[in-house]
Structures are given as structure tokens and as C-alpha cells.
Amino acid sequence: MIIDADVHVAPGAADLEPFMETRKVAEYFAQQRPGGHLIARAGYRADAYPPSGGGAGSDPAYMAEHLLNGYGIYRAVLAPHAVLGIGDVLDLDLAAEFASALNQWQVNECLPVDDRYVGSIVVAPGDPQRAADEIRRWASHDRMVQVYTTSAPCLLGDRFMHPIYKACDERGLPFLFHVTGTSLAAVNKSVIAAPSTYFESHASMCVTAMNHLISLVSEGVFVKYPSIHVIFAEFGTAWLPWVMWRMDMEYRANREDVPWLTRTPSEYIKDFVRFTTQPLEEPARPQDLFTLLSLIGGDRLLLYSSDYPHHDFDNPSIISRRLPEDWRDRVMFQNAADLFHIDVPALV
Amino acid sequence: MATKERTRIAFPSSALPNGSRKLITANRREIAVFNSHGSLYAVYNRCPHHRAPLIAGSIGGANLPSPVGTLRRGLEGCVLFCPWHHYEFNLESGRCIGDPRLRVATYEVRREGGEIAVYA
Numbered sequence: 001m002i003i004d005a006d007v008h009v010a011p012g013a014a015d016l017e018p019f020m021e022t023r024k025v026a027e028y029f030a031q032q033r034p035g036g037h038l039i040a041r042a043g044y045r046a047d048a049y050p051p052s053g054g055g056a057g058s059d060p061a062y063m064a065e066h067l068l069n070g071y072g073i074y075r076a077v078l079a080p081h082a083v084l085g086i087g088d089v090l091d092l093d094l095a096a097e098f099a100s101a102l103n104q105w106q107v108n109e110c111l112p113v114d115d116r117y118v119g120s121i122v123v124a125p126g127d128p129q130r131a132a133d134e135i136r137r138w139a140s141h142d143r144m145v146q147v148y149t150t151s152a153p154c155l156l157g158d159r160f161m162h163p164i165y166k167a168c169d170e171r172g173l174p175f176l177f178h179v180t181g182t183s184l185a186a187v188n189k190s191v192i193a194a195p196s197t198y199f200e201s202h203a204s205m206c207v208t209a210m211n212h213l214i215s216l217v218s219e220g221v222f223v224k225y226p227s228i229h230v231i232f233a234e235f236g237t238a239w240l241p242w243v244m245w246r247m248d249m250e251y252r253a254n255r256e257d258v259p260w261l262t263r264t265p266s267e268y269i270k271d272f273v274r275f276t277t278q279p280l281e282e283p284a285r286p287q288d289l290f291t292l293l294s295l296i297g298g299d300r301l302l303l304y305s306s307d308y309p310h311h312d313f314d315n316p317s318i319i320s321r322r323l324p325e326d327w328r329d330r331v332m333f334q335n336a337a338d339l340f341h342i343d344v345p346a347l348v
Numbered sequence: 349m350a351t352k353e354r355t356r357i358a359f360p361s362s363a364l365p366n367g368s369r370k371l372i373t374a375n376r377r378e379i380a381v382f383n384s385h386g387s388l389y390a391v392y393n394r395c396p397h398h399r400a401p402l403i404a405g406s407i408g409g410a411n412l413p414s415p416v417g418t419l420r421r422g423l424e425g426c427v428l429f430c431p432w433h434h435y436e437f438n439l440e441s442g443r444c445i446g447d448p449r450l451r452v453a454t455y456e457v458r459r460e461g462g463e464i465a466v467y468a
Contacts (some may be wrong), residue, residue: 044433046404312433314400 001329001335001344002316003075003336006233006305007067010057010081013106016095023093048309056309057081064114069307071316073149074333074339075342078119079148079233083304084180087151095124096134102323103138112141118340120148124204129158132167139171146231146338147173151180155220156212156230169225174274174339177212179205179234201317209235211242213273217236217247222272224322229339233276234307238289241296244269270297274339276305280313286322299327303336354456358465362388364388373467381466382439384425384463390466391428393460396444400432402452410436410445434449436452 012160013025032281037112050062050131057063067073080102089095106119122130131149138144147168154160156177195201209232216222216230247265255261261268281289290298304320306313320332337344355374363368364383371393372379380403393402408422414437427445428437433457436445444450456467 045400046406047401311431313398313400315400319397 001223001333002071002072002073002320003333003340003342003344004067004306004308004316005077005231005303005336006079006278007063007076007109007311008057008081009060009063009078009106010055010309012054012058012103016059016101016105016111017100019104020200021097021100022093024096025093025098025101027091027163028082028089028094031089031091036165041225043311044309045311045313060110060113060117063309064116064128065306066266066304067087068114068116071306073116073316075118075334075336075340076215077145077340078106078117079178080106080120080122081175082123083148084150084178086122086149087153088180089124089126092124092127092130096130099131099134100137103134103144107138107144114217118143118145118342119172120144120146123147123149125149125152125161125164128163131270132163133166135173137168137170139173140168142151145173145342146176148176148178150178152177152212155215155219157215157217157221161221162221162224164242165221165225167229169227172227174229176231176233179209192198199265205234206236206239210239212266213243214247216273217261217265217268218258220258222268223260223262229272229274231274231276231303231339233305234278235275235282236279237277237302238281238292239276240269240275240298240301241292244296263306266296270300274303274335275301275303276306278307279312280314280322285329287324290324290327299324299330300335302327303339304330304332306336350410354467356465356467358463361459361462361464364464371402372466374455374466377468378403379468380465381457382428384439387425387466388457388459389426389428389440390455390457390468391437391442392455394452395430395432395435395437396403396450397430398432398454400430402428402430403438404431405429405440406431427432 016025039162044056050059052059086095102122110121111117121135121144123134135147195204244266283289320328323331357372357374366383374401379390380393382389384407395402405458406429408427409421409436412420412422415421417427426439442452442454458465
């Protein structure tokens with residue numbers, strides 16, 4: 001049994017145009033930051049381009065055949081690819097309209113194609129109040145299972161973002177924050193400066209996630225919004241023990257800065273935060289990763305993800321075999337089923 | 349010691365023109381055969397990393413070890429890029445350039461008359 005928590009449908013401009021109310025899709029793509037290092041590399045699995053033409057991930061029917069049937073995926077959580085970089089679009093009305101179009105496109109053009117698809121409510125983070133309205137618009141749709149954005153304009157715990165969390169909390173929807181794809185440099189704008197190569201950028205992705213995670217806990221998001229879960233997508237996993245241990249140490253010494261926290265930071269992370277697996281770290285002895293993550297209860301924190309149709313796809317059969325046996329069900333589907341309220345048939 | 353008998357799979361040379369590739373099966377193993385600038389290569393059709401189909405990979409050269417800030421191209425036409433994670437495999441040796449512990453099986457392939465023969 002597999003639930004894939006990060007699958008990138010990638011509609012083309014012509015697919016989305018009918019769902020734009022006042023603006024053009026081309027305006028949105030023109031305002032996303034110029035393509036970063038990822039564009040120079042292949043970017044997509046060479047075998048993921050649909051025979052009908054169009055880009056990888058653009059044909060939900062082909063994706064159902066290639067990914068869902070090909071790997072026996074029980075449910076796939078759709079994360080529309082064009083959202084990558086949405087927080088970098090400076091025209092906030094344009095970004096919000098584009099997010100709405102993506103939501104309508106998923107509901108109209110993807111979910112009916114295959115019952116195994118579930119969608120994400122896309123929001124543009126630059127205008128959190130409007131994002132909250134978008135969340136409330138779709139929250140009652142039973143197959144739109146999470147809220148999804150990228151490239152936030154501030155640290156995630158900043159109270160600027162709280163209207164989004166309030167809406168998630170009201171409706172019991174997890175909030176997924178994805179590594180930015182089209183402007184990888186922007187991923188790291190909270191650190192010193194942008195890196196110069198794809199190698200450097202891709203290897204640095206955890207840095208921003210550390211900042212955002214520390215911010216979410218410190219600013220009391222999980223105290224104010226006790227029904228929310230936050231998912232970090234594609235930021236890696238092996239850095240987590242350090243962050244937890246360091247935050248707990250700070251809590252002992254500097255608790256007076258964050259008196260609203262009544263438990264240790266690591267406890268909040270374990271209860272409220274999840275991490276998608278791809279790209280799962282690959283130490284020389286694969287089991288070393290799980291030895292490390294077992295120290296923080298990692299079997300409860302990870303959600304299997306493939307990142308299809310990206311070139312650095314994690315094959316579920318490889319990941320499943322690599323996991324410790326007693327982690328396998330939790331990571332491959334159960335944690336995601338619990339989070340997204342997906343019914344799974346009883347396993348015999 | 350007994351030597352394992354190899355299977356010979358042959359097809360017309362015209363089926364693999366310069367710059368093309370062909371998937372064949374030998375003993376239920378898929379083998380990707382490439383004609384790169386006239387040189388023939390045959391490798392097992394599964395990447396040892398995540399089992400991607402190598403037949404879909406592109407062929408090119410590699411940036412060889414070089415002084416900081418410079419690029420030195422080499423192995424042109426002899427490097428197979430995995431179609432998923434972009435791992436580089438030397439088609440001669442099957443070794444992954446970034447991690448020589450990873451190796452894809454290679455097979456003998458040669459021109460015999462008007463045919464191309466793969467020994468697997």
C-alpha cells in the first residue's frame with residue numbers, strides 16, 4: 001500500500017487559461033523569477049512525457065497509467081507544479097487568481113480522471129487574507145485534502161502568515177510548504193545569499209526549512225492553532241534531530257522568550273509537523289539514516305513521496321525496501337492516511 | 349571450473365544507426381544497446397540506484413576532474429545519463445562517475461558481418 005504525498009501535475013498554459021478570470025497565464029509565468037538551476041538540468045523524468053504531447057505531468061490520464069498503475073499507488077496527493085515560486089510573484093492579485101485557477105483546474109480536470117487522486121488547495125502566500133478566503137472556498141470539497149504553497153515572503157511563524165493557519169485550523173486542513181522549484185535561489189533568501197549552482201542550491205535546501213521550522217514553533221503557531229499540521233515537502237529529513245535537540249536546549253535556557261510554549265519544542269514538532277521523504281538521504285549504509293531518525297521517532301514523522309514526474313523521483317519499491325520493516329506501513333501510507341483522513345482497506 | 353554459457357542476440361546493423369538505441373531481451377533481462385558516434389555499448393536496462401530505465405537516458409560527455417573554476421570536458425559520447433536522477437555512467441566500464449561503487453552491468457557487443465551481436 002502506497003500513498004504518494006507529493007505528485008506534481010503540471011498543466012500547460014492552455015489548460016489553465018479557461019480558469020483565469022481576468023488575467024492571462026502568461027502574465028503569471030512572466031512574473032515568476034527567471035528559471036533557476038533546475039531548468040538547466042533535465043528537470044523531469046525522461047520517460048514521463050505523455051505520448052499525447054505536452055509536458056511531463058500535464059496529462060492526468062497518462063499520469064494515472066504511468067505512476068499510479070505503474071507503481072501501485074493507492075492515493076496520490078496532487079501538488080500542481082506551477083505553484084513553485086508563487087510567493088515570488090510580486091503582483092499579489094495575479095498570484096491569487098492563478099492559485100484559484102489551479103484549484104478549479106484540479107477539481108474539474110484531475111480529480112474526475114481517477115479516484116486515486118486527491119488535490120491541494122493552492123494559495124499565494126503574499127496575501128494571506130485572500131489565501132484564507134481561497135481555503136474556505138474549497139475546504140468542504142472532500143477530495144481537496146490540504147493547503148499548499150511555496151516561497152513564503154517571511155519566516156513561516158511570522159504572524160503575517162497566521163490568517164492562512166487560522167483557516168487551516170478551522171477546517172482541519174494540513175498546510176504543506178514545498179521547496180521552491182523555479183527559482184531555487186529564492187529558497188535560500190533567508191540565509192546569507194543565493195548559491196551559484198544547482199548542486200549547491202539542492203544541497204542547501206534544508207537550511208531554509210530549519211529557519212521556518214524553528215520560527216513556526218517559536219512563534220506559537222501550534223499553540224494558537226492546535227488543529228493544524230504543517231508538512232515540509234522536499235527539504236530532507238536527516239537535519240531534524242539537530243534542530244529538535246538544539247531547540248530543546250534553547251528552551252531550557254531561554255524559555256522566557258517563548259513563554260507560550262508549555263512543552264519542549266521537539267514535542268510540538270512530533271505532534272504537528274510532518275516531512276515528505278523525497279529526496280531521501282542516502283548514506284553509505286542506508287540503515288544509518290533510520291538509526292538516526294529513530295532517535296526522534298521518525299517513523300511517525302515521514303510521509304512517502306515520489307516527486308513524480310521530476311527527474312529525482314524516488315521509486316517507492318526502493319524506498320519501501322530500504323525502510324526498517326516496522327516503519328514501512330507508517331511511512332509508505334499510514335501516516336499520510338491519518339493526516340489526510342484517507343480510508344485505507346484493512347490489510348490482511 | 350565451468351564457464352557460464354553466454355547468449356548471443358543479434359539483429360541487423362541497420363536497426364541501430366548512429367545516434368540510436370535499441371532495447372533487447374536476453375534471458376529475461378532487458379539490455380539497452382546504444383550506437384554512439386559509431387561506438388557500440390550494451391548495458392543492463394536498470395539503473396542500480398532507483399531502477400530507472402536507462403534506455404531513456406541521454407548520452408554525452410562529462411566534466412572531468414579539473415582545477416577550481418575551470419571545466420574540462422571529456423568522455424564525449426561515452427557517458428550515459430540516467431533519465432531520472434542524472435547519475436553519469438561510463439558506458440565502457442558501467443561505473444557511475446560520481447560513485448564508482450555503483451555499477452551497471454555491461455555486455456560485449458560487436459559488429460559481425462551485417463549484424464550487431466550482443467553477448468549476455
